[in-house]
Each structure stands twice: as C-alpha cells, then as structure tokens.
Amino acid sequence: xxxxxxxxIGSGPSGASTAFHLAKKGISTVIIEKETLPRYKTCGGxxxxxxxxxLPFDITDVVEKEFRTIDIYLGxxxxxxxxxxxxxxxxxxxxxxxNLITEKAKEFGATLLENHKLTKINFEDDLIILExxxxxxxxxxxxxxxxxxxxxxxxAGWKEDTRKLIPALEYEIEVSDEDFKRLSKEVRFxxxxxxxxxxxxxxxxxxLSIGVASARRTKINLKKFYKEYLTTLGIxxxxxxxxxxxxxxxxxxxxxxxxxxxxLIGDAAGFADPITAEGISNAIYSGKLAAExxxxxxxxxxxxxxxxxxxxxNQLLPEIKTGLWLSKWFYEQKTIRNLLLxxxxxxxxxxxxxxxxxxxxxxxxxxxxxKNKIKELVF
Ligand SMILES: Cc1cc2nc3c(=O)[nH]c(=O)nc-3n(C[C@H](O)[C@H](O)[C@H](O)COP(=O)(O)OP(=O)(O)OC[C@H]3O[C@@H](n4cnc5c(N)ncnc54)[C@H](O)[C@@H]3O)c2cc1C
Numbered sequence: 001x002x003x004x005x006x007x008x009i010g011s012g013p014s015g016a017s018t019a020f021h022l023a024k025k026g027i028s029t030v031i032i033e034k035e036t037l038p039r040y041k042t043c044g045g046x047x048x049x050x051x052x053x054x055l056p057f058d059i060t061d062v063v064e065k066e067f068r069t070i071d072i073y074l075g076x077x078x079x080x081x082x083x084x085x086x087x088x089x090x091x092x093x094x095x096x097x098x099n100l101i102t103e104k105a106k107e108f109g110a111t112l113l114e115n116h117k118l119t120k121i122n123f124e125d126d127l128i129i130l131e132x133x134x135x136x137x138x139x140x141x142x143x144x145x146x147x148x149x150x151x152x153x154x155x156a157g158w159k160e161d162t163r164k165l166i167p168a169l170e171y172e173i174e175v176s177d178e179d180f181k182r183l184s185k186e187v188r189f190x191x192x193x194x195x196x197x198x199x200x201x202x203x204x205x206x207x208l209s210i211g212v213a214s215a216r217r218t219k220i221n222l223k224k225f226y227k228e229y230l231t232t233l234g235i236x237x238x239x240x241x242x243x244x245x246x247x248x249x250x251x252x253x254x255x256x257x258x259x260x261x262x263x264l265i266g267d268a269a270g271f272a273d274p275i276t277a278e279g280i281s282n283a284i285y286s287g288k289l290a291a292e293x294x295x296x297x298x299x300x301x302x303x304x305x306x307x308x309x310x311x312x313x314n315q316l317l318p319e320i321k322t323g324l325w326l327s328k329w330f331y332e333q334k335t336i337r338n339l340l341l342x343x344x345x346x347x348x349x350x351x352x353x354x355x356x357x358x359x360x361x362x363x364x365x366x367x368x369x370x371k372n373k374i375k376e377l378v379f
Contacts, residue, residue, distance in 0.1 A: 004030040004111070005299060007130055007139035009118050009152045011037060012094075014266025014283035015145025016101035017055070021291035023108035027299070030139070031110060032132055034117035037102060041094035042170050042244035043280070044202050044209050046187065049086050050358025051281030054288065055101070062100050064205040065091040070356075071188040072349045074341055080349035088356050089187050091204055118146070121155040123260050126301075140299060142262040143290055145283075148247045150268035157259050163270035164251035166197075166277065168213035169222040174239040175208060183208060183233060191341075193232060194225040196331040201233060207240075213248065213277050215331040250274045251324055257312055258305040263290045271316065274323040275330060275362075276352075286316060319361040326362055329370065340370070 006022055008015040011033040022029045033039075045064075052059065066087035072080045082088070106112055113132070120131035127138045144152035148165060175183070184203035193199035197214035212229060214220045222245070230238075249270040257264045265271070265286040272279030293308035330337055341348060354360040363369060 001129075002030075002137045003127075004028045004137065004139045006030075006141045006143060006294060007032060007128070007137065008143040008145055009130075010144075010146035010266075010268075011102045011112065011114075012041065012098055012145060012147055012266060012283060013051075013101060013280050014268075014287040015143060016098060016105055016287075017284045018143050018145060018265060018287035018291045019105035019110040020056075020101060020108065021288055022294065023105050023110035025291075025295050026109070027294065029105070029110045030137065031102060031105065031112045032116045032118055032130065033102075033112065033114045034133070036114050037112070038095035038099035040244075041098065042168075042246040043094045044170060044200055044211050045092045045094055045097070045204065046200070046202050046278065047090045047092050047097070048278055048281050048356040049084075049088055049090070050356060051284050052087070052090055053358055054281065054284050057104055059090070059092070059097070059100060062092055062096040063090045064093060065184070065203055067091070067187040069186065070349070070353060071186045072345075072352070073188060073190045074192060074338065074345065078341060078345055080345045082349050082353040084353055084357060086357065088353055089202075091187070091202055091209075093204065118152060118155070121152070121262070128261060140261065140301065141294060141304065143287075144262055144264045144268040145266050145287065146268055148249050148267045150264070152262065153253075153264055153268055156262040158253070158255060158264075160255065162254040163249040164217070165247040165249050166213060166215055166217060167220070167222060168211060168246060168248050168277065169226055170209060170211040170244045170246070171226060171241055172204075172244070173208050173210060173235075173241045174206070175235055176237045176239065179235055179237065180206075180208070183235070190229065190232065192334070192338075193229050194222070195220060199225065199229040199232075215250070215274075215277075215327055248272050248277045248279060250277055250327070252317060252320055256309075258308055261301050261305065263293075263305070263308055265290050269312075271320065274320060274327040278356075281358075282316065282320075286312065289315065318364065322362040322364055325367065 117133040266283035271282040297304035
C-alpha cells in the first residue's frame with residue numbers, strides 16, 4: 001500500500017492549491033480525484049482579483065476575458081459602475097483553470113490519482129487508510145477538498161451538515177453574433193432578478209455563462225427566473241445552451257474544521273462568500289492556510305490541526321461572519337436595502353469592488369453603519 005504524508009481529496013481550486021504549497025516544500029502529497037482531468041465544474045467562472053493575487057503563478061493562459069469595469073444593476077432604473085486598474089474579475093472555465101493549478105502542483109512532485117473516487121476512510125493506529133475505487137493508500141493527514149457535497153467529511157465523522165447550502169443554476173449559452181458583441185462587453189450582476197438573490201452574465205471567449213442564485217433554501221423556480229433574465233438581457237435567439245445546477249455552501253460549519261487529522265477546506269468547510277457566493281478565492285486561501293499549518297508544525301499532528309483552526313479563526317472567519325449578517329439583511333430586507341442603494345449604491349459598489357480586490361473586508365461595524373444610514377433616511 002502506497003503511503004503519502006498528505007492525501008488531498010479533490011482537485012478543485014482548494015485541493016490543487018493545498019497540494020501546490022505542500023509539494024513545493026517537499027512534502028509527499030497525493031491528489032485523489034474521482035473525475036478525469038480536465039473536467040467541467042458547474043461555476044460562473046468569475047475569479048476575483050484577490051484570489052488571483054493569492055496564486056503564486058501566472059494564470060494568463062487560462063483567462064478567457066478580463067474585466068476592470070463591473071456593472072451592478074438594480075431593476076431597470078439603477079445602474080452602478082466601478083472601474084479599477086487591475087482586472088476586478090477574470091473570466092475562467094473551471095476545467096482548464098483547475099487543471100492548471102493541479103499541473104503546477106505536479107511540477108513540484110505532487111502525485112495525481114485521477115478517476116479515483118474516495119469510498120471509505122479508516123483510522124488505524126496513527127494512520128489514515130483511504131479506500132478508493134482503484135485501491136487503498138495511507139496518509140498522515142487528509143485534506144477534504146471535495147466540494148459542496150464533501151463525502152470525505154461524512155466518511156470522516158462529521159455527522160450533521162451545519163453549512164447553509166443555497167441553490168444555483170448555471171447555463172453555458174451561445175447566442176447570435178450580434179447579441180454576443182453587445183453582451184460580451186460587460187460583466188454584470190442583477191440584484192433582485194431572482195427573489196432573495198441575483199443573476200449574473202459572465203462573458204467568456206465565445207459564449208456567455210449566465211446564472212441565477214437565491215440566498216433562500218426554499219423552493220424557488222430558478223429556471224423561470226433564468227428565462228426572465230434572458231429577456232432582461234434582450235436575448236431571444238439561443239444557438240446552444242447547457243444547464244447545470246448545483247449548491248453553494250455560504251456559511252461555515254459550526255462543528256469544527258479538523259477531526260482525526262482530517263482538515264476541511266473550501267466548499268467542504270463552507271467558506272464561500274455569503275453575499276456574493278463567490279467561492280474560488282476563499283477555496284484557494286483556505287487551501288493555503290491548511291498547507292501552512294502542516295508545514296509550520298513540521299507535520300506534528302495535533303499542532304497542525306491547532307494551527308489550522310487558529311488561522312481560519314483569525315484570517316477567514318471574521319469576514320465570513322460579518323458577510324453572513326450582511327447577506328441576511330441584504331437579501332431579506334429588500335425595501336430598506338433598495339432605499340439605501342438608491343442613495344448609496346455607488347458607494348456600495350465601490351466597497352464591493354474593493355472586497356473583490358482584497359483591499360478591504362466587510363466592515364465589522366457594519367450593523368452600526370447600516371442602522372445610522374437608515375436613521376438618516378427615515379428621520
Ligand atoms: C452555479 C454556481 C456558480 C458559481 N459561480 C462562481 C463564480 O463565478 N465565482 C466563484 O468564485 N465561485 C463560484 N461558485 C462557487 C465555486 O464554484 C466553489 O466555491 C468552488 O468550486 C469551491 O472549490 P473547492 O475546491 O472547495 O471544491 P470543488 O471545486 O467543488 O472541487 C471538488 C473536487 O472534488 C472532487 N470530488 C468530489 N467527491 C470526490 C470523491 N469522493 N473522491 C474524489 N474526488 C472527489 C470533485 O470531482 C471536484 O473536482 C459557483 C458555484 C455554483 C454552484
């Protein structure tokens with residue numbers, strides 16, 4: 001049976017980036033991936049600049065388009081535009097993007113076992129034994145980077161799923177040349193195009209990634225709102241269309257991120273941004289933090305787990321927790337929110353652009369700020 005210091009389950013941005021940082025330090029690392037790479041992943045493929053800054057290599061080859069200007073719409077009347085020097089959002093397709101990070105990890109010696117589905121985890125003495133669809137292997141640490149469904153978390157003993165998972169639909173569509181020319185000029189977010197959520201139009205090289213997500217778990221006919229959104233965008237002619245539905249975990253687990261030397265990162269941990277549901281940048285960041293913890297502890301098991309939790313608590317959770325509060329208010333208090341956006345929409349959009357660039361996080365005194373702004377409006 002082969003043995004590795006670290007086994008990473010999943011080759012998405014979280015797993016591939018952990019493997020990259022570990023392999024670079026000479027730690028023997030295996031990535032176990034159930035699909036054959038490159039593989040399609042349901043995602044808008046909007047990669048914000050703070051995530052791009054966090055990757056220690058160039059990704060130009062897999063960037064389909066870059067947008068320095070972002071357009072946020074609220075209904076037909078309100079439209080806010082922000083502009084930055086660096087690309088606020090880089091458009092990527094996840095098959096080539098995830099594959100690139102995995103290839104970078106392999107360059108430093110990480111082993112990729114694709115077409116290997118993790119099926120069972122056993123804890124024996126001081127080792128973790130992993131059973132896959134193609135045989136067994138052992139590891140000292142396991143990184144669960146296997147996304148929103150995270151079978152690893154279940155197999156490793158997380159009994160309940162304490163994350164909030166929201167539904168999202170993504171369509172890859174080809175439109176007429178005329179529509180593509182018109183729509184490929186802007187990356188746009190439409191707040192309220194769907195109840196308790198937003199719709200997006202993300203232009204790729206030759207097609208559009210259009211999607212809808214709702215912050216409520218209640219049954220909402222996502223497809224109906226997608227169709228309505230096509231009308232908003234003025235699309236009547238669809239040349240080709242493929243539909244992909246999935247869930248996005250927009251709140252962190254409340255029952256821990258480490259158990260028996262198994263670390264949860266990315267969507268498996270519930271680290272997507274609660275307001276935008278943007279998950280790639282925190283997936284990469286949490287992967288880096290997990291790798292740092294293992295490296296800094298010299299692979300001492302208890303210390304590595306402690307360091308990872310400390311890093312998450314200090315460097316990631318405060319922003320997500322504020323985001324959670326803000327997202328509840330943003331999506332549930334529509335009337336007050338829209339009144340505030342009417343007055344402060346440009347300021348809000350600038351703040352979001354700064355968050356996308358990693359130049360600021362959500363302000364921790366946000367509750368107070370919003371209360372004061374409401375008072376200003378009402379009295
Ligand atoms: C419709 C939609 C649109 C989105 N749009 C955006 C966006 O525009 N920008 C953004 O930043 N985020 C977006 N997200 C969120 C983003 O896709 C996720 O946050 C991100 O993919 C999380 O990365 P990850 O590495 O944690 O997991 P994933 O990317 O899900 O990777 C998990 C990997 O684990 C593998 N795996 C699963 N089970 C097993 C198993 N048993 N054995 C072996 N391997 C396994 C999978 O095949 C996969 O490769 C969107 C999500 C959805 C659903």
